[in-house]
Structures are given as structure tokens and as C-alpha cells.
Amino acid sequence: MTDQSSTPSKTEAVEVAPAVQKSSRTKMGLRKQDFNIFLIVIALVMLAPFILNPFPEGSGMAQFNAGYPDLMQRFVIFGIFAIGFNILFGLTGYLSFGHAAFLGVGSYAGVWMMKLLTMNVIPAIIVSTAIAGIFALFVGFISLRRSGIYFSILTLAFAQMSFSLAYSVLTPITGGETGLQLALDDVRLFGTAAVDGSIPATNLFGLAMRDSFELEIGGWLFTFNAGYYLSAFVMLAAFYLSVRIFRSPFGMMLRAVKSNQQRMNYTGLNAKPYTLAAFVISGMYAGLAGGLMVSMDPLAGAERMFWTASGEVVLMTILGGAGTMIGPVLGAGFIKYMENIVSKINETILHQWFYWLPDGLEDFVIALIYPFIGKGWHLTLGIMFMMVVIFLPGGLVEGGQRIAGLFKKRKASTSDDDTTPKSAPQAAE
């Protein structure tokens, strides 16, 4: 995706580069190539109900449709989580293994807002972001005294501590093992505790998050969900902010931390405030994701803070491409798609696919594939993740760039070689 956008603008970017920075900013304060990426992301996100439902309802391939509200919401929410993680890991190189704690804290804060204030999601989202930010400030202030593996262990320790406490001692606040959920006797200052004997739905000024508009065209059924579009708008705002951070002097500082912190110190700059700011920002992104998550489904559990959840966001970011702007979003979408779709394939479906093979061969092929699908999808994920770390440290984005590079080389060899060396710094780098 980045390639499409970066290819036409390459020459322009190179021409503009020596000029003043101001002139390289075109629309909405973005460079042209970034703006193109942003436009593509907007298009993808807004048209997701169409794009993710390519197969007609009732056809054999319908199970690969991902265009149902629940999954689409998860795509964008985990997209926000991964974008935030990428601001920390992609730019500064600090590998946090405890980021899920902020998501969990955000979720709890969001549910409490709904219990105490109103079922409107706006306060929930704002407060969960703020609380996660404060918590991130505390954790970051301590963890960032160390770097490298020590930083990873410290964040991991904090996250595990939060998990354990949420699970046991803090049960009055967190609901313990059952999780925190709404009840019929909640206080709810603005709004009613119950509507017709049941808990009211989360809403945005009266628009219920679970409301959907269904559009039927031919055999296709497209669902446009209010909650999804709210999350999508928030995600686009988050993405825009992250692009601005990437291109700002602040982002440059963070990159300096990653490439050589010592040299940065010698030039008289203190890296700590910058990394701490990045940590807090990425913690707030995680809190925002948590707030959105409970806005869609008002339930928060401690397992969201478990370290495997932190591992998942690491997987997303690396798989998509750490340090690239669009990579984390791709990675989040990819993993959530796999989790929900690949895990649904079972033996019967495989038999349907391979019915045309001779019997013995059919069983053999299915026996080969079976461990990798259904419940075994984690195995596929693990193998893919290893492959990416070993062969494609830049993730899926780098893979796309390499493929695009192959095509470009062929063109370049026919015209002039001038473009090839300049193609190294990519748009999404």
C-alpha cells in the first residue's frame, strides 16, 4: 500500500527535500506522500464493510468474510493499540513487554465511567485515555531509568503486577475473576440505571453503538455499524497524530534515541524527557484502545493485562513493520483476521475443499494442513512471526517494498539508474 503512494511522489519528494521544510508540507500539515498514505488508510477504513465482505452471503467462501461489526471494531481498535506501541518501539527502539497493562487500566476506567456517570461513550473514552496516561507516566518514569532488556523486564514486571493485583486484591475495583461489568443498580448520575429492566446500551448522544444499518445488494450483505464508524474515526485521528509525530522534530529526537543514545547525550541533549513523552503517548493510545473496547462491549477483565496480551501487540507491530507508519495497522488487521477467520476452519471444511483429490491423497493433504488451522492457528502465527523476524525485519511493509523494488529495478534498468539509490529511504520509513 505504501508503495502505491510512494512511487508517484518519489521524484517530487526528492526535489522538495533541499527546499525549506515548510514548502514540503502540503495538505493538512502532511507531506504529499504521507498525505497519500493517509488518504489510502481513510479509504480502506471507511469502505471496510465492503472490502471485508467480498464473498456473497451463503456461498462457500462466506466464512472468509470479515465484514461483521464485532471483528471490524477489533481491527481498528487493535490498530490504535499497535499504532501507539509503534510510537514507542518503532521510533525509540524501547521494547515494552507490558503495554497491555495500559489497555487494561483504560478498560477499567471506561467501565467505571459508564457505571458512575453516563452511558455516553465520550467521557469513558476521554477518562480511560487520561488514566492510562497517568499510569504510563508512573510506570515510564521508573522503567525508563533502564534500557535494553532491563526495560523490557521492568515493563513486564509492572504489567504482571497490575494483572495479579487486578485479579486478586483489587477485586472491589476490578471485579476480579469475573471482570468488571455493568449492573442494574449502578449509580449513573446522568442517565438511568436501567431501561425496561435491562442495562441501557452504550451510545454516542443517543446513537447506540450496537446499531447497524444493513445494506443488501444482490447476494451480498453489508453491515454499517455505528460503533465501528466511531472507532474508525478515532483510529483515523490517532493515525493522523502518529504521522505528525513521525514527521515532527520530536519524532526525529525519538529516532535519535534509537540510533545512538550515547551520542545524543554527548551533544548535550537529555533523552529521558523525549522517551518518557513517547512512553506516555503510547500508553495513552493503549488506554484509548481500551476505552473504545469497553464502549463497544462494556466489560473489562484482568486477562486483558496478561503478558500474552502485551506479546500480541508486539507481534502485530513487528509483523506489520515496526517503525513504519502503516505497518502496525496492517499487522493488527492481519493477526485479528487470522485469529477470527483461520481459527474457524475445521476438518469438515478442509474435506470440502479437497474433495476432488483421490481419497488417500486427500487425507494426507488434510493431515498436513490440519495442525496449522483451527485451534492450531497460533502455530501458523508463531512460524510466520519467526519468518518475519529472521528474513524480513521490516515486516509486511518491507516485504511489499521489496516486491515493488523488483518491479522498479526492471523499469530502472531500461531507463536510467538514477532512481535506484534514491529509493532507499521509503515513505514509511
Add this chain to the structure above:
Amino acid sequence: MDGILLQILNGLDKGSAYALIALGLTLIFGTLGVVNFAHGALFMLGAFCAVTLSRIISLSYETIDPNRLDFLGNPAKINTPYVYDFFGPNMGASIIDWAVPLSILFAIPMMMLIGIAMERGLIKHFYKRPHADQILVTFGLAIVLQEIIKFYYGANPIPTPAPAALVGTFDFGAMLGLNPGTVLYPYWRLVYFLFSVVLIGGVFAFLQFTTFGMVVRAGMADRETVGLLGINIDKRFTIMFAIAACVAGLAGVMYTPINSPNYHMGMDFLVLSFVVVVVGGMGSLPGAVLAGFVLGILESFASTPAATSIVPGINQIIIYLVAIVILLTRPRGLMGRKGVMEE
């Protein structure tokens, strides 16, 4: 007095497991400079070596005994393990009974092979890459190993009992002249502790008193110089990786009677073992062992009612809390060498 003794004893077996895993982690980090997130998976593989061997030993064939009837009135089917035929019923029964300790013999070559395959196949390509990459690729490997085990053995814990002779508890307090019945300790936990002491002693002795160990220690101190002296240090480090894998595997084998093995047991221990390594000091072998036991015992003291009544939930977080305090006040850990990853 007896309360304190009881908590120390309780802490010892968990501490032993921490110490063994942390020892392996430190060996790998000290020799190869690799942060191995798949070490917990090796612990888990060791446990499943025990499961596999006890399954192999109990393989049996079915015969129909016309003289006995089962509850439906059909002729009873009798399962006879093959070992009964090979060694006679008495010997066969005791072999099945002692499957877990016997698994040690099975696990050593298996874990050696797995360790060598891992190091040659994957880890050696990551020496020059940043620590973050090493963490990530071994994390991926851990997921893969874990899922493979889940596929073949299922997700449920598999009970693997200790030999009948070592089941049950004994009155440790009465032996020391305390009130009988106050300090009861399961036999197997004592076995586990002694086993880990022997294993740790063995590793240290191997490093301290053999020529091979001396070369390895020299390599840990200055790899380049040892290589320049014409010693194939890579090969020895590969063997050290295999030994570290073995230590983790054996820790897993012996842990099976304490906790039924399941596919994610390794990850549960790994997180804590990393904390242990960091507390002990990255790259310090005695530090890893010391921190393992200290944290195990601390954890057990923190879970007493007296401690939890003062600070609720302290038992859940004590290890992490200690780690945070240690990292902030003494970043190189309890016994870490000066300057090893100390920034």
C-alpha cells in the same frame, strides 16, 4: 520457629525450579550473549519428555480373559504393558511406577539434541543482531514449540505421578525435635530440591574442574582471545547451549509430579525466571542460583496469612516488586559482574 522453617521449605522447591531455569538462561547469556525467551519452552519440553516416556513405558496390548467378566457380563479385556513381558510383572510394575525418574535418562539425550538443533539452526544467526531481535525470534520459537506440544498432547494438564514410594509427606519437624505434625513436607519436594542441588553442583563442578569448563569460562570472559588461541570456541558454546537446555529440561522432568505439565507451563515460569536472572545479575551463574532460591523463599513467606494481612496481595507481586527495587538501586543485580549490560 516451625512456621519459619515451613515457609523456607515451601520456598525451596519453587526456588529450585527458578534457580535451574535461571541457571540455564544465564549460561546461554554468558556464553552466547543471547537472551533466550524460548528457555521456558525447553523446561516444558523436558516435562513432556517425562510424559512421553511414561506413555511409552505403559504401552500395552489387549487380551481377552474368558474366565473374568466385566460389569456388562462380557469377557474382560485385560491390558498388559509390554514391559511386563520383558521384565516380568514385578519388575515391570516398578518400572512403570518409576517412570518419572527414569525419564531423566531419556530427557538428557533428547534435550541435548533439541538444544544443538536450536543453536545451530536458529540462534547462531542472531549473534550479531540486536537483543530485541533475539528476544523476538526466541519468543516466536517458544510459541511454535508450545503449539506443537498442544497439538500432540492437548491443552489439558497431564497428571504424571511420582513413584509410589515417594508419594506422601514426612514429618520434618519431628526429626528436628519440634512438635510433631507442624512441619510436614512432601517427599517429592525434598527429592526435587536435592536433585536441583546436585544438578547445580554438577554444572558448577563441570565449569570449574574440567578443561572444557575452563575453556568455556575463558570464552565467557573474552571470546575473541580464546578464538585467536586456536580453540574452536563456537563448538564449545554450542555444547554449553545444549547443557543449558538439558538443565532446563531436567528441571521440567522432575517438576512433573509437583505440577501436572501443560503446554503453557514454560511461559509461566519463563517470565519469573527472567526476573530471577535480572535480580541475580545478568551473566552471573552464582547470582542466578542465589536469586532463584531467595525469591522462591521470599514468595513463600509473602503468602503466609501474616504477610497478606499487612499488605494484601503481596504474595502475588513480591517477586516483581523485588525486581523493580533491585533494578533501580543496583542495576547489575545481586552478583552481576561490573559493566555487563549495566546501562
